[in-house]
Amino acid sequence: MGNNTGGTLRHQLTLRDDQKGDYIITLRYTNSTKAGKMRATVNGKNILVSLEKTDVNEWKKVSFNATMKAGKNNLLITNTGGVTSYLDQVIYTPAGTAPEQYEIFVRKANYGSLTPLVSEAAEGDTVYVEVTANKGYGLKELAVVNGVNFTMGTKINLETLENGNTLLSFVMPDDIVTLKPTFAKGVNTVDGITITEADGTQTTAVYGLGGERRANTSRGINIIRTSDGKTRKVLVK
Numbered sequence: 001m002g003n004n005t006g007g008t009l010r011h012q013l014t015l016r017d018d019q020k021g022d023y024i025i026t027l028r029y030t031n032s033t034k035a036g037k038m039r040a041t042v043n044g045k046n047i048l049v050s051l052e053k054t055d056v057n058e059w060k061k062v063s064f065n066a067t068m069k070a071g072k073n074n075l076l077i078t079n080t081g082g083v084t085s086y087l088d089q090v091i092y093t094p095a096g097t098a099p100e101q102y103e104i105f106v107r108k109a110n111y112g113s114l115t116p117l118v119s120e121a122a123e124g125d126t127v128y129v130e131v132t133a134n135k136g137y138g139l140k141e142l143a144v145v146n147g148v149n150f151t152m153g154t155k156i157n158l159e160t161l162e163n164g165n166t167l168l169s170f171v172m173p174d175d176i177v178t179l180k181p182t183f184a185k186g187v188n189t190v191d192g193i194t195i196t197e198a199d200g201t202q203t204t205a206v207y208g209l210g211g212e213r214r215a216n217t218s219r220g221i222n223i224i225r226t227s228d229g230k231t232r233k234v235l236v237k
Contacts, residue, residue, distance in 0.1 A: 009077040011090050017070040021094060025075065026063040028089035032056045036083030041076040042066040051083055059088070061174075065095070099123065105178045107145070111137040112183035121172040128169050133183055138216070140184035142168070144177055158215055203227075 025042070031051050040047045047064050054060050075090065099122035106114045112133035121127050131139050144154040156170045156179070170177075205225040206214045214222065222234045 007079040009075075009087060009090075011075040011077075013068065013073045013075070013092055015068055015070055015073060019094075020068055020070045023066055023068045024063050024093045024095055025066050026061050026089075026091040026093065027077070027087055028059055028061050028091070029085050029087045030054050030057070030059050031083055031085035032058070033084040036081035036085075038083060038085070039078045039080045040064060040066075041074075041078070043069065043073055049077075051085055068092070100174075102172060102174070103176045104172075105146075105176065107178065107180045109181045109183055111185070112139065112181065114142075114179060114181050116179075117167075123172055123174040125172045126169050127172050127177075128167050129179070130167055131181075137183045137185050139168075139181055141182040143180045143182070145180045146176060146178040 025040070027040075027049070029051060031054050033053070035053045036051055038049045038051060040049050043066075045066070047066070049062055049064055051062060052060055077087065079085070101120040101122055103120045104116045104118065104127060106116065106129075112131070115130040115132070117128045117130065133139060139158060142156040142158065144156065156168065158168060203224055204227050206217055207223040207225070208214055208218075209221055209223065217224075217234060217236050219236050222236060223231055224234050225231045
């Protein structure tokens, strides 16, 4: 639709009498310039729809409720706010329908393994994955390698590790997920695996300046606690 305030998208859905009723209409869009609004008109009834700003190549969804009749239903999307956005899907879901579940797969890796706490999840669900590493190894990278995620080089942020650094989490997309973990020797994890310093002490915890516990040292200033009870600041460039 671009940023033309006169830009419109028209869509028509024909329903049988037994299919009429309340629906959730979902628009999938990308909008990397600014947040804004559009007007959705369903069978003559106007609904104001808010679009969040997205990252480049990021797609989001926005939903609204509408009552659909038997026969032809007309949807008109008008770019009243001049938002530079692009729509690629219009999804009609009967109200009360259970959300679709997508499967989660994990590729085998050397020196460790991942175990999702669930085998499938709905879009938007938080999925927890248990990390198990061999002694002296840690999770260095976790990539999503199916579909468009592989093309975009999608990685899961390892700073979400929690519960003693054995669990990490990610938000389920609207597709199956295949995880590819990479374990490396000497990756510093906070609990379980410790790193022995030259003087024999071991790193037992890593914190940021704000006091948040970290899974690994990261760029900038890190506060390191060692097994002798001492703390020190370490700058990682």
